[in-house]
Amino acid sequence: MKSTATAEKPTEREGSFTTISGRPINRLYTADDVAGLDYGRDLGDPGQFPYTRGIHPTGYRGKLWTMRQFAGFGTPEETNERYKQLLAAGGTGLSVAFDLPTLMGRDPDHELSLGEVGKCGVNITSLADMERLFEGITLSDITTSMTINSPAPMIFAMYLVVAEKQGADLKKLSGTIQNDILKEFIAQKEYIFPPRPSMRLITDIFEFCSKNVPKWNTISVSGYHIREAGSTSLQELAFTLRDGIEYVQWGVDAGLDVDEFVPQISFFFNAHSDFFEEIAKYRAARKIWARVMKEKFGAKNERSWKLRFHTQTAGVSLTAQQPYNNVVRTALQALSAVLGGTNSLHTNSLDEALALPTAEAATLALRTQQVIAYESGVTNMVDPLGGSYFVEKLTLDMEEGAYKYFDAIDRMGGMVAAIENGYPQREISESSYRFQQAFEKKEKQMVGVNVFAESDEKPFPILYIDDSAHDIQLARLAELRRTRDNAAVERTLGALKEAARGATNTMYPLLDCVRAYATVGEMCDALRQVWGEYEEVPSI
């Protein structure tokens, strides 16, 4: 700094200038900050390695992002109705939210399902429910994303059987299963089996899809939940990409060809409130992935280098206080995702700190994306912030920080080992507590909560989900167990256990279980008997 700088420094507001993740930010960025930046090496034109500026040469001039709104609640019929509404309103893809019993591989009659059936998402117990969920929707005409992790193979098998029954060509079928178990151990904690057999299920899906459903996205490596659990922007970037690297390594170790399965890996990031830091995160993510796939794994297929990602605005940033403010937050977050080149986007509804969204709130959230796409003009050019001193410097800093985390995790023996040691879990807990303390001291501010709060807020109309889904799904389960061919169920579950004990791909016996109308709980129980259940050591 020049010696005269102090004397010349204009008055600034009190406090430190940092991002929401605590990263210090300078007053001004200049050419000096990006002196080492080499256009060809560090950026490249959109569509060119290392894809910092985007994976498509035409950006959104070629194709807008997919407007994919996550939805699901109650019975399959109720959710089916919401899907038809979203498609009619101009949504371009479906995204299924499952309830906790489905996510945890428990049937509605299990003790722990008490009060949870149909509450946070739709309940899917057997193939019969999957048929109801997509009734009147042609699966070959749409793409569907399913947020399912531990029971991903079971739910995916159900989707494939419904598609088969509709006469779809599986070779052309497209969509995504989240299937990202590592971030479950790290952040969201919806795991069933221990890490190593869980990873085996994933490599089984890689192999099955490369042969049978080649257009399906086999995994959506997710930073979203890591961020929601309280990580910083950098931790989200680093842990997510390191998870992606771990999956690729396990696929390679299982004997698969990188260029056969890596193009089907996609990513899922959070769009939090710190506008530029998020944009830098997306740009750095593309650059890192391209480098690592090409240089570390020797991928030759360009499609293996290109990181494609879905984004969801930050649920954790939504406030129960003054809920209308959430529309503004969501719009800004969505804009950061678009300026960062997202391929697909979910915008949260204004009422989601209170409940699952009402139909009106969900429509407004979709309209928010449409205003950005059709009115703001930001889709006319690719990567409009490329070359900004600040954005490029932040992108470089994020990249450097991510590689430091990779080194630390590599020294522990990889991500599975790091998770077993509790490393990423501890890092996130620390960040989350640090943010909470900063928030309490008002160093970090949320409008309507710790600044500009109002004492007499009016009640806000919300979607109230009663227990009718629980009663209906419970009755259906009893009926199913009475009417199906239970000998076929036993036989197919037996074959599944046999495959799990050996090395046969588990997807084939799972498809047979599904066709026999075995339930999610029964299929998961069969595997629990072989592999046991994971239990986290609670720590604070």
Added chain:
Amino acid sequence: MNTASGVKKIRVVIAKPGLDGHDRGAKVIARALRDAGMEVIYTGLRQTPEMIVAATLQEDADVIGLSILSGAHMHICPKVMELLKAKGLDHVLVVIGGIIPDVDIPKLHAMGVRGIFLPGTPMQDIVDFINGHVSSRAEVV
């Protein structure tokens, strides 16, 4: 537990009932209560009402803090309250944090849940509430 100065610390069981794994809130509040001088026992995930009440008995806790974000509170809370009564643990202060629709708040109060903390609540408010409401046998002497 008695500290060197003879002051009895408030003992709190923080529990995550049901199938939900979103434990950010539970862990943050557990740390905040510990930093405020309380003894905190965190049960970990996927606890049934029976497991939570058994932990309360075993740990001789003064307070149970339930973290529920999934919408299952109207099933879980009545069972916890019922079991506490059956075990003679009526004196235990029960508080809940999470996503609770307004219409359920009077019902939860009526069944004996004393503190209900919604999103955005400062940690200090929860600390103050517990300090102010815990039954006298655990108060600072």
